[in-house]
Structure formats: C-alpha cells, structure tokens
Amino acid sequence: MRSESASHRYGEHRIYLSLAPGIGCTRRLMADAQLLAAQGYDVGIAFNASSDYLCDFARGLRPLPLIYERQNNQRVEALDLETILRDPPQIIVLGNLAHQHGLPDQPIEPLKLVEQLRMAGVAVWSTIYAYNLTTIAPIFTRLTDITPTPIIPETALEQASELVLIDPEPIDIIRQLDEGILLAPPEAEQARSTSLRLDVLNQLRAATHALLEIRRPLSDSAERPRWLVGIGFNPSAMYLLQRAADLAYGMGALLIGVHIRPPGGGSSGYRLAAREHIDYAEELCHEVVIIEEKDVAAAMLQVAHEQHATGIFIGRPVRSRWDELRGGSLLTKLINSDRDLDIFVLADAPLR
Template sequence: MKRGKHKIFIGMAPGVGKTYRMLEEGHQLRQEGIDVVIGLLETHNRQETAQKAAGLEIVPRKQITYAGVVLTEMDTDAIIARQPQLALIDELAHTNVPGSEREKRYQDVEAILDAGIDVYSTVNIQHLESLNDLIARITGVVVRERIPDRFLEEADEVVVVDVTPETLEERLKEGRIYALDKVDQSLQHFFQRRNLIALRELALREVADNVEEEALEAEADRPNENAPYCSILERVLVCVSTYPNALQLVRRGARIAGYMRAPFYCLFVDDPDRFLTRAEGLHVETCERLCKELGGEFIRVSRSDKARAIADVARTYHITQIIIGQSQRSRWELLLRGSLTHQLLRSLKNIDIHIIATDKANEKYTSTAHW
C-alpha cells in the first residue's frame, strides 16, 4: 500500500495558530471533494479553534481506564478503518495514556500513514528532540514530550505558522490562549519576550535547514552538474596558512559565522611538493585545535593548485563566505602568478570573499609560508 503523505504545521509556542491553520486547510480540501476527518483535536477551550472545526467529521475518541479513571485517546484503529483521504491530528508529541497500544501519538501517526492515509499534524518547536537541552537553557523548562528529529525530516511538507512575539503576547493577555488567571504567570515564565524571540528564530531556522537539505538532495539528482547551486543558509570557510595571522583568521571567521548563525569550516591546503617545518606543522595543529574549540570543522587537503583546492572545497560544502588573509607575495610574484583572490573570484560565483589585513608586526615564515 502506498504510504500517505505527511504535512506538519510547526510554531514557536502555543497560540500561534497551528491548529486553526490546519483546520482551515482541511475545510478548503473538503470543499474540493477530499474526504477529510478530524482524527484528534485539542481546542484547549479556545472558541475560535472550536468554531473552525464545525462542519468537519470527527472520529470519536476511544476510552481507556487507567488507575481507576476513564481517559480518552485518539482511536487510531477507527481512523484506519474509516479510511479517509486525509486525517487532521493535533499535538504530534503527545504521550498516550499507559496501556495504549503505542506510547506516543507520532507513532500512531506513523501507523495511519502506513495505512495509506494522508495526515496533517501540529507541533511546537520545543518538542523536537535535538533541541531539548537548548530549549531548557532558553526557557528554564525541561520539555518531557518530544518527537525524534527524523519525523520532521521525513515529512513531505513542513509549514511554519508564524506570528510576532508582540502578537502572541496580545493573544495571551486577551485570554485567547490560556484562561485569564494564568496570563501573568505565563508572561513571567515561558512567554517572556526573550524566550519567544529565541523560539521563533529556532522554528524559522529549523524549517530553513530542512529546505536546504531538500535542495541539496535535489541538486545531487540534477542532470546538469554545472548548474549553480544557490544556498539559502550561510556557510563560512576560513583559509588558513602557516602565517601567524592564520589564528586571527580563525577567530574572525568564528565571529562572522556567529553573527550569521552559520556553520564554519577551516581549510589548510598542503602542498605535496614540499614538507612543512616542525614550526609550521605545530602552527597548523594549533589552527586545527582552535577551529574545533570554536565549534568549527577543520579540513585538510593535499593539492599543489591552492586556488583550485579552495574552490573545490567551497563547492562541496556549499560555502557562501570565504575568509582569506592578505597576500604575502611580492609585487613581482603577483604579476607573474596572479593573486589567490583573483583566481577565486574567477572560479567561484555567488560567494563573498573577505580579505583580512595582515598584522605586520607578527609576520614570520615569510619566505616559506604557503596556502
């Protein structure tokens, strides 16, 4: 049986309108003749959400008795038996009542997708497994209900439902997210402005990362290998040499990458026609150690053509920013061989090149240093 398609509506926090947007699209598809049902809806007593669900068929929940209390959960078997074309399922990260067939709601969704039924679902960014520690540092809240990252990566479509932190605060104060008696507490804790700004950026960036990965996969399948690739995310490459200013370049590259919220890489091109001195070798190792300490990835390649090596690495890693040091060659050498900068500009398109001035007071190895 052909697996169903999965569309996820993701937001930075409760109240951004994920469920409302999902229901809205469900109504539109129903008007187009698609068989749509609500598999699970959590309104949290929000009138606008409840009103938006009116007119859509709801699959009744099943009752489960736990510790002498009757609770309800989504009836996955009933949804599969009903065989709609599309099921709308709220709160993907929900943990089911003990005794349920599956522990997590996302596992129920997998079963529904395997049955050939399309699913629209909702989730907040703080429920993503890989972000759990970061979310705890940002908000002070340890999120217990989480979904694996692969679930987002495997989705056929991910949509960010986005509002400004100011809009979300207004909704909260108006009682449109939680009861009015919980507003002040929420504003002082999870819904602090700084938290919302950080969560919003995480949500937008997570989807951007997914789009970038899909673009990379599509690029690998393209028949025209010479077609340019346009990256939507910044990636910084620092080209280090045996000159002392290489450490300065690494630090500058890390700062630029930090400003851009971008990954950064350090590249050393080793000339196979000459050996490094002991001092030069130790210097390269120091650059590598500093790069890794600053969260970068160190790349070392052996190639006599430095410009070609840098260009190849830039294409492989989809670099958008290259940082190099000021040339140490004499004017005669530049006239005879050309500058590295000009060679890179000729071979690379749509990549910014930053040239960092050399600190003359610290120059060493002038006659032997190389890229």
C-alpha cells in the same frame, strides 16, 4: 523512498510546525481542514475540540471515535483505531503529535500511529512544537528549566510529505500576547514566563531555522551560498548569531560560525563567555571554525576564502571613533581588503 502499487496508496503526512503552543499553529491546521471539508472531502478530527477556542474550527469535520480512561484523576483520550479503520476518512486531523501516545495500558509511539494510518491509505495532518524535537528540547530546558515530553525525533520532518512552517516574528507574538489575541489572561501569564518569553522565542526560532537548513537535501549544499558570522565574546554576540541565522535561512544560505581566539587563549572570563557563545553557534550554524590569530580581519578573510564564502555578517563597530582612526575597525578592514565579499552589517540588539 516508497513505491506505490495500483492497489494501495500510502497516505500523506502534513506537519504544521511552530515554535510553541499559542501562536496559531492549531488554528491554521483546522482552518485548512475546514476548507477541504467544504470542498467535499471526508475530514475526520481525532481529538475533542469542544473548547470555545476550537469548536468553531471543528464545524464540518467528522468526529472520530475516541477511547477514554482516567489516569491520576485526569481523563486520557486516544483514538479508537480499530473502529476508525473500518470506515476511515480521507484525512485525519491528528492535532498535536506529542499528545498521541495511546492509553496507559496500550501505549503507542506517535510516529508509529502515524505510520499505521498512512499504511491504511489515510492522509494525516498533525502539529509539532519545535521544543519537542530532539535537538531543540535541550535548548528549551536550558532556558526555562522545563523538560518537554515526549521527545519527537527529527526524522518525523524528513518522513513528512509536506511541512508547513508557522513562523511569525517573535516581537509580533509578544505584541499579540499583550493585546489578548493569542491566549486568555491566565494562560497568557504562564506562557509569558516560559514558552512565549521573548528570549526563548528568539532562540527557539533561530534553532528551528538552523535545523531546517541542516535537514535540507545535502545534494544541493555545494551550490548554496555560504555566509560567515563572527562568534564574539561580548554580551550582544548571541543576538547577532540569532539575526545572522534568521537571515541566512531566508537566503537559503549555509551559515559558518567563526571564532578567532587570541594567542594564548585569553583570560578565564573570556574563555567562559566564548565557550557559551560557541556552544550556541553550534546549535545554529552549519559549521563552526575556531582559529588562533592576532589579526582578526586577516583570519576572517582566510576562512572566507577557504570556505568560498559569499559574504560576512558583522556587528556594528564598538570601538571609539579615535581608535578607529588610529587602527581601523574590523568592518573597515574587511571592506577595504576584499571587494568580492558582501559585508552585511547587523543592527544592534533592541533596547529592553
């Protein structure tokens, strides 16, 4: 907590957070900046926005002085901080925080640059892509074999004055990519195989929602609803985890992952699949519970009561109708065993 004296105002930091580049985060940032500039605010832009993609959005913003150097035959730009602070604007549009690391001979941590500007009373607006954040970068690397740099600590989100989440549905991102709305063809083709691949977007989105849930104030966790989701070992388990995480985030609920292991631990194939899905659940869930029990319904209800859960997310039954009639599906058992629990049946994964 910072206290402000009458003689010094600590600048605000607004972060626009999106999954990856190319889905409208920078456009939203600069459109908002243009609105304030049109109202008479002094808004400076801290990067070269001469490209066709951004030049229209830069109209009305004050270009700030930059320093240029060449490194490995590429031009590197950085803020001329000393000159800017002699006549600072009210707001600086910093752009992508991962790109703000100074010059080769004068490096600066992005968050330290933000701190210097805020200490000077300047409001800072920046963008962050989720795959640059500490816990999400390894997920992106696992999916694409690309290591994002630099890594931005998640404390940036806590220290921000305001967080604007740019969060379209992954299927809508793919549709706009196919229609040529988001990126030019060469960039679109590259993005389609890496950051804007549907499975990558789905997992980044689920991990981002889980991260934001965890970063909410802990003081209200006791009052927030708690929902369970089963962690299975069948191929659709990861999709169901993603859907449950999205829905729980929308509800403002804590998501508890539950894996019920068969007595004896199961086969080696089962253990391998289950371990992968449990690892993924640990990225998305507030907590993961693992218990060994033959009766899956009884075990799930036990955890629900221990966790004071509001409800359970469950996939559609995969057993044959005959098996259900003989022994009853997990869904039927849960519905008939506890009428105080909400049961949310998740749709199957879309066909590819």
